[in-house]
Amino acid sequence: MDDYEVVMGARGDRRLTATDYIQRMIPDFTEFHGDRLCGDDRAVIAGIGSIQGMPVTVIGIEKGKNTQERIRRNFGSAHPEGYRKSLRLMQQAAKFHRPVLCIVDTAGAFCGVDAEEHGQGRAIADNLYTMADLPTPILSLIIGEGGSGGALALCHSDCIWMMEDAYFSVVSPESCANILWKSTEKAAEAASALSLTAAKLRRAGLIDRVCANDERKSLAAEIAAEFARLSEMPAAELLEARYRRFRKVGY
Amino acid sequence: MDLKKLFLKANNEPEGGSAFLRMRSISCRECGKKMSVARVRKNDFVCPECGRYMTVRARRRILMLTDKRSFTELDREMESRNILGFPDYEEKLAAAQEKSREREGVICGTATIEGHRCAVFAMDANFMMGSMGSVVGEKITRLFEYATARKLPVIGVTVSGGARMQEGMFSLLQMSKVSAAVRRHSNGGNLYIVLLTDPTTGGVDASFAMQGDITLAEPGARIGFAGPRVIEKSLKQQLPKDFQRAERVLDCGFVDAIVPRSEQKQYIAKLLLLHGM
Numbered sequence: 001m002d003d004y005e006v007v008m009g010a011r012g013d014r015r016l017t018a019t020d021y022i023q024r025m026i027p028d029f030t031e032f033h034g035d036r037l038c039g040d041d042r043a044v045i046a047g048i049g050s051i052q053g054m055p056v057t058v059i060g061i062e063k064g065k066n067t068q069e070r071i072r073r074n075f076g077s078a079h080p081e082g083y084r085k086s087l088r089l090m091q092q093a094a095k096f097h098r099p100v101l102c103i104v105d106t107a108g109a110f111c112g113v114d115a116e117e118h119g120q121g122r123a124i125a126d127n128l129y130t131m132a133d134l135p136t137p138i139l140s141l142i143i144g145e146g147g148s149g150g151a152l153a154l155c156h157s158d159c160i161w162m163m164e165d166a167y168f169s170v171v172s173p174e175s176c177a178n179i180l181w182k183s184t185e186k187a188a189e190a191a192s193a194l195s196l197t198a199a200k201l202r203r204a205g206l207i208d209r210v211c212a213n214d215e216r217k218s219l220a221a222e223i224a225a226e227f228a229r230l231s232e233m234p235a236a237e238l239l240e241a242r243y244r245r246f247r248k249v250g251y
Numbered sequence: 252m253d254l255k256k257l258f259l260k261a262n263n264e265p266e267g268g269s270a271f272l273r274m275r276s277i278s279c280r281e282c283g284k285k286m287s288v289a290r291v292r293k294n295d296f297v298c299p300e301c302g303r304y305m306t307v308r309a310r311r312r313i314l315m316l317t318d319k320r321s322f323t324e325l326d327r328e329m330e331s332r333n334i335l336g337f338p339d340y341e342e343k344l345a346a347a348q349e350k351s352r353e354r355e356g357v358i359c360g361t362a363t364i365e366g367h368r369c370a371v372f373a374m375d376a377n378f379m380m381g382s383m384g385s386v387v388g389e390k391i392t393r394l395f396e397y398a399t400a401r402k403l404p405v406i407g408v409t410v411s412g413g414a415r416m417q418e419g420m421f422s423l424l425q426m427s428k429v430s431a432a433v434r435r436h437s438n439g440g441n442l443y444i445v446l447l448t449d450p451t452t453g454g455v456d457a458s459f460a461m462q463g464d465i466t467l468a469e470p471g472a473r474i475g476f477a478g479p480r481v482i483e484k485s486l487k488q489q490l491p492k493d494f495q496r497a498e499r500v501l502d503c504g505f506v507d508a509i510v511p512r513s514e515q516k517q518y519i520a521k522l523l524l525l526h527g528m
Contacts, residue, residue: 109457111477112486116495117503121456121476128430129462133438148414148423149457149476156427170414170423170454175481180339180416194419195335206420243435246428247392250385250421251329 003167004188006197010144010167011107017076018045018060018103021143025220026051026058034085038118041082043074043110046089048098052224057093059086059154060103063144076145077110080123083153087127090134099137099227102154107172109150124153131156132246133239137230139223141211142166142198158230158242161209162198168207169196206249269350269377279303295512304449304469304512308351309358309375312408312448316516317362317371324360326393331355331386337417343379351377355386356411359394364406365520367528370398373408374455381411383455384418388425391459395432404442404528406519409460413453426458433462442526444519447474447497447506461505465522467515468497468506475500 001009009015022029022045029049033040045060063076070076086102093100109120131138138157145151146168155168162168173191174184181190195201198210211219230238271277271288278285282301291298295315296305307315313322333340348354356378362371372394374381391407398405414422436443445463450473457476460466468474475495483490493499500506510518 109476111482113482113488113490113494116475116477116482117499119461119503119505121474122461122505124457124476125430125459125461128427128458129434132427132431132434149426149454152423152426153457156430168420170419171416176416189338193335193337194416196419201420204420206424243431246424246431249388249424249428250334250418251389 002188002192003194003197003200004173004191006165007145007167007169007173007191009165015144017065018062018105018143019065021103021141021219022049022058022060024216025223026056029058032089035081036088037081037084039079039081041074041079041085042072043076043078043106044082044085046085048089051101051220051227054224054227055096055098056227057089057098057100058103059089059100061106061151061154063105074110076106077108078106078150079110079112079115080118080120083109083123083127086154087130090131090138094134094136097136097231099139099231100134100157101223102138102140102157104140104142104146104151104154105144106147106150107145108147109153124149127153128156132242135235135239137227137238138242139226139230141219141223142168142207147172156242156246158238158245159208159226160206161211162201162207164198164210164212166198167196168198168201169194269352279305297512304471306376306410306449308377309353309373309408312373313358313360313362313371315512316373316406316408316519317364318366322360322362322371324358325397326359326390327354329355329386329390331384331418333417334385334421335417335419337419340417343417347378351375353378355390356381356383357387357390359390361397361403364516364523367404367520367523369404369406369523369528370394370401371406371408374410376410379412379415381409381455382413382415383411383422383425384415385421385425387415388422388428391429392432395429395436398441399432399436399439402439402441404444404523404526405436407443407445407459407463408448409445409451409455410448411451411453411455411460413455423454426454429459430462433459437462437464442523442528444522446510446515446519448472450474452476452478466505466507467510467518468500468508470497470509470511472497474506
């Protein structure tokens with residue numbers, strides 16, 4: 001499978017979505033709505049539940065399973081309201097000492113007039129700024145698409161894990177090819193140059209773990225174990241490690 | 252669109268690039284009028300005919316905002332490498348260095364502004380459209396760390412098309428890296444003033460451009476996350492005329508004030524004074 005096929009596969013409409021992962025790992029998941037500012041974004045699912053008996057806060061970007069559902073979920077492209085809902089619940093998680101699990105699957109943050117005028121840039125910036133200092137463990141799991149800033153907004157975490165057939169990229173291969181070579185036909189070339197697969201990102205040290213699809217059954221146990229390990233760290237140490245994690249990227 | 256405008260656009264690089272050095276006169280991209288470079292320079296690179304704000308290179312920007320001879324540059328030598336072996340990236344870097352006369356897309360250092368000591372950074376539109384790669388992210392992060400350790404305010408001038416594609420995820424993660432450094436600077440009780448200039452978009456808009464204690468903008472500057480063409484194309488809708496312009500962004504609640512170029516230094520000095528810096 002070449003890198004562009006990975007991207008196409010990650011976009012596939014028969015893939016498991018965030019809801020599937022939540023149902024399998026967090027049977028008592030309870031969803032909460034709204035950003036308490038102006039709305040509720042259905043592209044972002046957020047709530048609490050327990051993973052292997054451990055209470056956690058869960059944020060997921062949900063694409064939907066069928067056409068109707070996908071429209072309701074805006075195809076998994078969040079508005080600022082979605083990021084603000086995620087931030088509200090992450091801050092609540094810190095208050096109650098719950099770890100945060102972010103399940104990421106998005107082509108990118110939504111591009112539209114309302115999204116811009118409600119502060120898409122500010123919403124993402126706020127997530128990065130606040131998560132950098134959130135005194136509770138955060139684990140991000142990219143299950144399909146990790147599209148640029150819209151995915152990054154849920155990845156300022158202690159660990160970034162990726163399913164083996166997911167991707168995480170600064171830009172979509174099509175846009176990249178279009179901008180650089182004025183042709184979307186070179187998307188495959190762009191995909192390979194962008195180094196966006198789980199294996200390549202792991203090798204570059206940018207993500208922490210590649211999860212095989214056939215180990216999905218044990219994923220809940222592994223996440224719970226990681227949270228247990230991170231929860232033992234004093235908050236200052238946890239935040240210092242998180243700072244170092246991003247501090248060393250590049251140069 | 253009128254043809255004359257299109258022609259001018261195609262032939263004009265952002266003012267202040269290396270080609271600018273060889274020119275005696277330029278035509279304004281907006282009104283099309285021809286004028287001497289000296290006249291434009293004297294007017295702080297604002298078109299004396301129509302008032303359009305032209306692009307200012309980072310080094311001049313710092314001169315405009317800080318006290319004469321007060322600027323000391325930090326991390327001047329840092330240069331980008333082609334981390335991913337991305338096609339044609341070395342050539343692009345070389346062309347950007349030639350065009351901008353800088354090693355990378357941001358200049359960092361310390362200076363005084365009407366006597367107030369601060370850390371400053373200014374991005375350069377002539378360097379791959381101010382895109383943020385690892386070196387840009389690293390230099391700004393180091394500046395915030397430097398300022399945190401010395402309890403200095405940071406004054407930043409942004410201009411950027413976003414994260415630099417040629418460095419893939421290394422670029423995107425610079426947003427996280429800089430944001431964390433901005434947060435630490437803030438936790439130390441330090442002031443960060445950011446001045447958004449045309450254009451401030453993409454990954455820079457979605458990180459340190461939107462994390463200032465005080466957010467200023469230049470008149471007419473484009474400020475936004477997604478490019479207007481992307482939105483127009485994906486939504487097939489005509490955008491409002493002032494969409495993503497500083498004035499509109501202020502109305503939407505994301506900018507504290509729009510400050511004309513001629514008043515910026517004074518304005519920032521006043522803010523520094525009010526913060527007891």
